[in-house]
Amino acid sequence: MNAHTPLQFGKKIGMGQAVTRTEDAQFITGAGRYTDDVKRDNALHAAVLRSPYAHAKFTIGDLDVARGMAGVHLVMTASDIEGHPGITCQAVQQQIDGTKHPVKDIPLLCADTVRHVGDAVAFVVAESIAQAQEAAEAIEVDYEMLDPAIDTEGALADDAPPVYEDRPNNIAFETEHGNSDKTAEIFANAPKVTELKLINNRLVCNYMEMRGCVAEWSDEEDRYTLTVGSQGVHGMRDAITPCLKVDKAQLRVITPDVGGGFGTKVFAYREYPLALLAAKALGRPVKWRCDRSEHFVADAHGRDNVVTMRMAMDENGRFLALDVDLIAAMGAYLHQFAPYIPTLGTTIATGVYDIPACRFHIRGVYTHTTPTDAYRGAGRPEAIYALERLVDQCARDMSMKPDEIRRLNAIPDSAFPYKTVFGRTYDTGEVTAHMDQCMKVADWDGFDTRAEESRKSGKLRGIGMSTYIEACAFAGSEPAKLELKDDGTVQLLIGTQSNGQGHKTAYAQFVAEALDLDMGSIEVRQGDTDELESGGGTGGSRSIPLGGVSVQRGSQALAEMIKEAAAEKLEASVGDLELSEGSVRIVGTDRKLTFADVAAATSETLKATGEFKQAEATYPNGTHICEVEVDEATGETQVVKYTIVDDFGATVNPILLAGQVHGGVVQSIGQCIMEETVYDDDGQLISASFMDYRMPRAEDIPDFHFETRNVPSTTNALGIKGAGEAGTIGATPCVMNAIVDAVYRSHGIEHVDMPVTPQSMWQLMSQAAKKAA
Amino acid sequence: MYETSYHRADSVADAASKIGDEGKYLAGGMTLLPTMKQRLAAPDTLVDLTHIGDLKGVSVNGKEVRIGAMTTHAEVNGDAALQSACPSLAKLAGGIGDPAVRHRGTIGGSIANHDPAADYPAAMLALNATIHTDSREISADDFFSGMFETALNEGEIVTAISFTAPDKGAYEKFRNPASRYAMAGVFVADHGGDVRVGVSGAYSNGASRNSEMETALSGNLSADALDGVAVDAGDMLSDIHGSSDYRAHLVKVMAKRAVAAM
Ligand SMILES: Cc1cc2nc3c(=O)[nH]c(=O)nc-3n(C[C@H](O)[C@H](O)[C@H](O)COP(=O)(O)OP(=O)(O)OC[C@H]3O[C@@H](n4cnc5c(N)ncnc54)[C@H](O)[C@@H]3O)c2cc1C
Helix, strand or coil, X not given: CCCCCCCCEHHHHCCCCCCCCCCHHHHHCCCCCEHHHCCCCCCEEEXXXXXXXXXXXXXXXXXXXXXXCCCEEEEECHHHHCCCCCECCCCCCECCCCCECCCCCECCCCCCEECCCCCEEEEEEECCHHHHHHHHHHCCEEXXXXXXXXXXXXXXXXXXXXXXXXXXXXXEEEEEEECHHXXXXXXXXXXXXXXXXXXXXXXXXXXXXXXXXXXXXXXXXXXXXXXXCCCCHHXXXXXXXXXXCCCHHHEEEECCXXXXXXXXXXXXXXXXXXXXXXXXXXXXXXXXECXXXXXXXXCCEECCEEEEEEEEECCCCCEEEEEEEEEEEEECCCCCCCCHHHHHHHHHCCCCECCCEEEEEEEEEECCCCCECCCCCCCHHHHHHHHHHHHHHHHHHCCCCHHHHHHHHECXXXXXXXXXXCCCEECCCCHHHHHHHHHHHCCHHHHHHHHHHHHHCCEEEEXXXXXXXXXXXCCEECCEEEEECCCCCEEEEECCCCCCCCHHHHHHHHHHHHHCCEHHHEEEECCECCCCCCCCCCCCCXXXXXXXXXXXXHHHHHHHHHHHHHHHXXXXXXXXXXXXXCEEEECCCCCEEEHHHHHHHCCCCCEEEECCEECCCECCEEEEEEEEEEECCCCCEEEEEEEEEEECCCCCCHHHHHHHHHHHHHHHHHHHHCCCCCECCCCCECCCCCCCCCCCCHHHCCCEEEEECCCCCCCCCCCCCCCCCHHHHHHHHHHHHHHHHHHHHHHCCCCCCCCCCHHHXXXXXXXXXXXXX | CCXXXXXXXXXXXXXHHHCCCCEEEECCCCCHHHHHHCCCCCCCEEEEXXXXXXXXXXXXXXXXXXXXXXXXXXXXXXXXXXXXXXXXXXXXXXXXXXXHHHHHCEHHHHHHHCCCCCCHHHHHHHCCCEEEECCCEEEHXXXXXXXXXXXXXXXXXXXXXXXXXXXXXXXXXXXXXXXXXXXXXXXXXXXCCEEEEEEEXXXXXXXXXXXXXXXXXXXXXXXXXXXXXXXXXHHECCCCCCCHHHHHHHHHHHHHHHHHHC
C-alpha cells in the first residue's frame, strides 16, 4: 500500500484478504531504520579482539600500547569485568539418569582459554571503528595452541581433545524420549528393518542485516538503554540483566527495524553486555557493529547433526517402530536455547505417520566450533528431514512407491485428534488429501516424459516428495494492548517482534476488520520494554497464531468500548450502533461520531487488552513435491519445479503467507545444494565469506506453485496453525529425495548427504561409474 | 580500512607521478576496495584512474579491436561494434559478476589484478591480445606470469588492450558455486585454422593456454576432437569447491561446450 492506494476498510482488508505489505514502501526505498541507523552525536565505537585459534590457552601481555593509541578510551579484558557472569543457557534438559546436565556458559570475555575461532578475548572502545580495530590488533596475546575437537561425531571418541576436562567424551548432555522398551521389543522381532545415517549440515545464518547495538547509560535514570536488533525485547533484557548484575528495571531494550533473524537474533550475545558496561564506565554511548566476516564466526550457527535412524516394518511396509540416535553439535559453549533444539524435534519425530513406538536418543556434544542454536525451524527441520529421507529409503527397500508407503502409514483422517508416542496431540489434519492434491498439481504421473526431455540435454531428472508435519505456536499467550488515540487512530502494542515478516500488515488487518478502520489509521508498535511490560517475542511461528487472535480480541473489546462511549453521546443504545469507516453510526441514520469525536468525548483514554491463551501447540502440515536436474557432465544440481500444498488451518493474508513459504523453501534449497560450512582439522572456518559460502540467489530458484488446503485447527481460536517455519521443514527432505531419486535411477546411488555441491555430486557419480565398470 | 590519501589523476602522466612506492591505482575498485576494507591491503595513496578520458572506450576498425583499460565490463558487453566484431568477448563481459560489478569493474583492473579465477585473462590469451602500458606493449602470453602476478613493473599503468578479432570464438565457464567467478573458464578462438585455447580459474599459475587442446583443434574444430585430450590435473588448483581432478574434468567439459557453441 502506498499514498496512491485508496483507503480500504474492514472486511475488504480483514482476515484472509491479500493485502499488500504496508512495510514495503519504506523498506524498499531505504527508509527503514535499523540498529546501525541509530546515531548518537557523542558515540564511541567498539571492536572485539577475537581468537584466531580454535583451542588455545593464552596470556595477555602489554596493554599500555593499545591503551595509549590515538582515540582509544577503553581496553577491556576478562580481568576488568571479573564477577560479571557470562551468558547462560536457559534450556537445561533432564538426562536419562534423571539429573540435569551441567552448563558451560559463554564468558563475556575469555579469561585464559579460547574455545573456537572468533571467541572473544578483548573489547576495545575508541572514537572511531578504525581506531578501535587498530588498538585491538596492537594487543599482545600469547597463545599456546592446543589440539581441537572439530568433527561432530569424532568429538565423542575417547581420544578426542576435551573441550572441558570435566565432560568425558565431550558429551554436554544425553537424553532419551519416547518409549524405549517397547521400541526395543518391536525391533527384536521386526520382519524388516531399514537403516539410514545422515548428516544435517551446519549453516551460517547470514541475515541481510548484521547484528549490532547502541549501548547507553543514564545517571539521572540510573539505568541502561540498549538499542539492538532482536526477536523480542523482553527476552533480550532478561538474558542480559544477570550479566550486568542489575534488575530488569535497570535495562531498557529497544528494537528498531530488523533485517532478518531466523531464530538467531533471539539471543543475547556477549557484545551487548560488554558495550553496556563500557558505556557506563565511559559515560558515553558505545556503538558496536558486527561485520560480515565476524558474523561467520561470532553468531550462533544452525543445524549440525549426525543422525542414525532405523525403521522396523512388517512384510508389507507398515511402520512398527522408529529408532533415532541423534548427535547434535553444541559448539564450544551451551548457547542460550541450544540443548532444547534437538529436543524440539521429538515433538514431531514420528511425523504424519501412525507409528506406535519410538525411541529418540540425543547426545549434545561440545566441539571447538562456534556454538549452535535455533535456526529457522529449530530441531523440527532436522527431525522431519531425517524421517522423510528414511521413509523414502524404506520405500526403496520395500520396492514401494514413495506415495504408496506414505499412504499405507499415514495417520488416517478418522484418527484425528491423534496422540503421538511423545504425548503431543495433533488436533486436525488430512494427510493423504494434501498429498493427492499436490501430486495432481505437480503432475507426478507425467514425470517420465519430463525426464526424457531432460535426458536429451544431458540432465538426470529426479522427483521427490515430503509429507511433513510440524509443531509451532507452543502453549502460551501474547497479549495485545489497544488504545484509541485523540486523533481517532488506533495504536496496538504487542510483544512480538517483526524481523521482516510483515507483522504490521497482518496485525493491522485484525484491527481494521474489528473496527472497520483503514490501515493507515492503525499504528502497530513493537520493540520497547518501556512501552510494554512483558512479551514473548517472535519465534516458533507464534506471532500470528497467538498474537493475531489476541489482537482480534483486543480490537473487538475496543470496538465495544467505542460504541459504549458513543452511545452516551449520541443518546442511543449500544445495540443500535455500528462501526463504519472510522465512525460510529446509529444504524440506518446519518447520525454519527468519528473515532476522534469519541476520543474527545471520553474523560479517560479508551484502552483494551486482548489475550488468547493456547494450551497445546498447533500442527501445520503439508506436502512438497519437487523435481531436480543433475548435469551429468558437471555434477551441478538445479531445482527446476516446485509444488507445495499446505494445511495452515486458516489463512490471514495469502501474500504474507506465500512470502513465508517461499523464503523457507529457498533457505532449504540453500541447505540442500549450496550452503556448506567447512572447518578444517585445525578448526579454521574455511567457508568464512561469501567468496566460499554459497548463498542461494534468485537465479537458483524455480517458480513455486503454492496453494493451501486448510483444515482449521481446533486448538487455535481462529483455526490458524502457523506458517513461519513450515517451508523450511517441508523442503529439505523434498529436495534431497528428488536428488536421490535422480541418481538412483541413473547410477543406483542411495546415499547422498547435504549439501550436494557440484563437486560432491560429480564424485558420487564417478565412484558409482567406477564401481559399475 | 586503514587510513589512506586519495588523488584523482587527470592524465596518465599525472597518475604515474603520484603513485610512489606504497600507492595503488584505483580503477573500478571492485577488487581493491573490499581488500582494503578487510585490512588486507594498506596503500598509502590511492590514485584514481576513473577520470582519465584517454583510458576509456572501445574502438573497432575492421577486425582490429582496441579497448581502453578503464572501459567497464558493462561497456564492453554493450558495445555494438564489438558485438559484431567479436561477440564472444562482449558476451564474456556480460557474464562477469553482477550488474553493480559490471558497471564499476574495468578490463584494465581485471587483467592487472590477474585473479586466477577472472574471466578476461583467458580471453586475452586466446585472442592473442596485446597489453598496452604507459611505457610498452606486452603480448598476453608474456603478461600473465603467475597467480596474481603480471609482467607489469611497479607503477606501470595498463592503458589499453588490442587484438585482431578471430574468425570465430566462444567462452564457456563453470562458475565457482559461491563466488561465481570462473572455476573453469575456457575461451576458444579460431584464427584462420590456428586455434588458441585460454583457460581461467583452473591452473595454479593463473590463466594459461592449453597446447594439447590447441593442437587437437587446429585443423579439426569439433568437440569430438577433444575426446582424446587428457587434461593434466597436476597443474590445477584445488580448494573446497573443486579438487584438481574435478577442475581438470571441468576444463575439458567447458572446452567441448565452447567448441560446440562456435
Ligand atoms: C561480487 C563480485 C563478483 C565478481 N565476479 C567476477 C567474475 O565473475 N569474473 C571476473 O573476472 N571478475 C569478477 N569480479 C572482479 C571484477 O571483475 C573486478 O572489477 C576486477 O577484477 C578488478 O577490476 P577493477 O576495475 O574493479 O579494479 P580495482 O579493484 O580498482 O583494481 C584491482 C587491481 O588492479 C590495479 N589496477 C587497476 N587498474 C589498473 C591499470 N589500468 N593499470 C595498472 N594497474 C591497475 C589496482 O591497483 C589493483 O591492484 C567480481 C568482483 C566482485 C566484487
